[in-house]
Amino acid sequence: MTHDLADDRAAVREFFTERAARWDTRFPDDGPAYAAAVAEVGLRAGDAVLDAGCGTGRALPPLRAAVGPQGTVLGADLTPAMLDQASRAGRDAYATLLLADASRLPLRDGCLDAVFGAGLISHLPGPASGLRELARVVRPGGRLALFHPVGRAALAARQGRQLTPDDVRAEPRLRDLLAETGWRLLSYVDEDDRYLALAAREAG
Numbered sequence: 164m165t166h167d168l169a170d171d172r173a174a175v176r177e178f179f180t181e182r183a184a185r186w187d188t189r190f191p192d193d194g195p196a197y198a199a200a201v202a203e204v205g206l207r208a209g210d211a212v213l214d215a216g217c218g219t220g221r222a223l224p225p226l227r228a229a230v231g232p233q234g235t236v237l238g239a240d241l242t243p244a245m246l247d248q249a250s251r252a253g254r255d256a257y258a259t260l261l262l263a264d265a266s267r268l269p270l271r272d273g274c275l276d277a278v279f280g281a282g283l284i285s286h287l288p289g290p291a292s293g294l295r296e297l298a299r300v301v302r303p304g305g306r307l308a309l310f311h312p313v314g315r316a317a318l319a320a321r322q323g324r325q326l327t328p329d330d331v332r333a334e335p336r337l338r339d340l341l342a343e344t345g346w347r348l349l350s351y352v353d354e355d356d357r358y359l360a361l362a363a364r365e366a367g
Contacts, residue, residue, distance in 0.1 A: 171288035172264060176242045179218070183244035186219050187252065193221060196312040200359050201225040201279065204308045210276040211235035215265040215297060216283040218245045220254030222310075226279060227257035237270075239263040266293040270300045277306040284309050290331050291344055298345030303366040307346055309337075311358040318358075332358065 206229035214222045217238035226236045236258035240246050246260050263269055278297050287293030319326045337360055338348045346362040
């Protein structure tokens with residue numbers, strides 16, 4: 164069975180468009196988890212960072228705090244309604260918002276120090292191509308943080324499904340996928356109240 168990536172993108176946009184207006188009220192207590200995850204990325208003042216699939220922009224304030232006023236914060240999302248909610252919440256004050264596909268970013272090679280992706284990888288149409296594109300825009304040695312405010316088991320229970328070994332976020336599969344796409348997995352945490360995989364951009 165073949166996937167039409169355009170259809171996948173349309174489905175992702177439809178899914179999030181329907182939920183955008185109430186997204187923050189569904190998950191009102193996630194702010195501290197986002198801030199804690201950003202703190203582990205190792206950002207420095209003046210860095211350039213992208214929140215890929217930024218949604219309503221909950222990571223943008225801590226990302227701005229991490230890179231300071233001289234840094235660059237970009238928030239990219241495929242869904243206009245999500246970016247609209249980010250602006251309504253005032254989070255466009257912390258970042259430049261881009262209507263863009265994380266698999267086809269309008270950015271030059273190696274221009275970023277890091278990418279933060281909350282809930283991103285399971286929504287990438289073709290996770291390998293998406294991770295390869297993120298590697299393209301990050302300098303060698305730069306970081307990738309794949310985050311979710313709950314772990315795999317808690318998320319599966321919330322969605323009424325079983326965990327499977329082919330889950331793209333499972334450590335063995337993710338480690339291999341990252342290695343194939345220009346990344347090296349540095350650390351991996353999958354607990355009830357947090358999922359965070361940190362990777363470094365390989366040279367070359």
